Amino acid sequence: MSTPTNKMDQARAVRQGESLDVDAVATYLKATLKELDGPVSIRQFHSGYSNLTYLISVGARELVLRRPPFGKKARSAHDMNREYCILSALAPVFPYVPSPLAYCDEPAVMDVPFYVMERLSGVILRKTLPEGPQFDAVWADRLCRRWVDVLAELHRLDYQKCGLAELGNPEGYVNRQVQGWSARYRDARTDDVPDFEAVMAWLAANMPSDHPKPALIHNDYKFDNVILDPIEPDRIIGVLDWEMATVGDPLMDLGASLAYWIESGDSEEFKLVATMPTDAPGMMTRRQIVAYYEEKTGTTVKNFSWYYCFGLFRLAVIAQQIYYRFYHGQTTDPRFEMLGLGVGVLEKAASRVMGSSEY
Structure with a gap:
């Protein structure tokens, strides 16, 4: 297979207002990672919506730096030390995480904590498929299955043996998520988006019990957070963005993932919020994904419409928190301007799922 270079994740010039102090970063990295040598340059990956991600080139070596966004931040989000510790614990047992290299919270280097990890180079799926005959229906089906496999x-990981038992409390997890995300939405709401009160009330009134087998969950597992092998692009070689990982209900993790999953039979309005090519020929439907997850885990999934509805609501909250920063002039990233409309689309989708078996 040829390498789809048009879909290799490329760094570009740093956005206005999001620059780093190159000299301070270079001095810190060369003092901390003794093997580094050569001139330092910084470029930025523009695709993320939350934490900011930069490509640090030191001579021929490439590293990735992650830091919180500028502007208003959710109280519990963007904890760089937490994310760095998760990567450090998972690196020996889960072969899909990039190796963490350094964590820094020194104000002299940067105004916020940040961490540095190895760069994994590969293909990341965005809104459209890469060009090439290999990206056909057979490839799409195989990729979906491997995505569920990972x-x-x-x-299935033993999070206690990994040293991550203190990462979250599975008891009362579902209730905390419903209450917590509802509070976040109300805190971040702007005047031009729906109030979501009916959805929040339905989620609270119909909460399932805590899962009998809590698990380490990623909480933002989707195609554009996985890296595909550039030579065998149906093989996953990396999983990124662990900032929201915790110990909790694995079905809520699956529901959060499928909130992003647009399929060919969805309404045209819902397809407008698509960010990944999950409706391409050969891609599995949401129901097929759930069925294959049941097969792989031996879990019987009941009332998945609740988990899917919660996933849609949670995605709307994430979008609204980002849109809040744009609405109040705390970021100039033009991608954020349309997120308010996306929040409205997600409210309609969540409302359709309430009280039905739809997902």
């Missing part, structure tokens, strides 16, 4: 592998 999620199931994560959920």
Whole structure:
């Protein structure tokens, strides 16, 4: 197979207002990672919506730096030390995480904590498929299955043996998520988006019990957070963005993932919020994904419409928190301007799922 270079994740010039102090970063990295040598340059990956991600080139070596966004931040989000510790614990047992290299919270280097990890180079799927005959329906089906395989592998990990038992409290997890995300939405709401009150009330009134087998969950597992092998692009070689990982209900993890999953039979309005090519020929439907997850984990999934509805609501909260920063002039990233409309689309989708078996 030829390498789809048009879909290799490329760094570009740093956005206005999001620059780093190159000299301070270079001095810190060369003092901390003794093997580094050569001139330092910084470019930025523009695709993320939350934490900011930069490509640090030191001579021929490439590293990735992660830091919180500028502007208003959710109280519990963007904890760089937490994310760094998760990567450090998972690196020996889960072969899909990039190796963490350094964590820094020194104000002299940067105004916020940040961490540095190895760069994994590969293909990341965005809104459209890469060009090439290999990206056909057979490839799409195989990729979907491997995508579920990796999620199931994560959920089977013994998080206690990994040293991550203190990462979250599975008891009362579902209730905390419903209450917590509802509070976040109300805190971040702007005047031009729906109030979501009916959805929040339905989620609270119909909460399932805590899962009998809590697991380590990623909480943002989707195609554009996985890296595909550039030579065998149906093989996953990396999983990124662990900032929301915790110990909790694996079905809520699956629901959060499928909130992003647009399929060919969805409404045209819902397809407008698509960010990944999950409706391409050969891609599995949401129901097929759930059925294959059941097969891989031996879990019987009941009332998945609740988990899917919660996933849609949670995605709307994430979008609204980002849109809040744009609405109040705390970021100039033009991608954020349309997120308010996306929140409205997600409210309609969540409302359709309430009280039905739809997902």
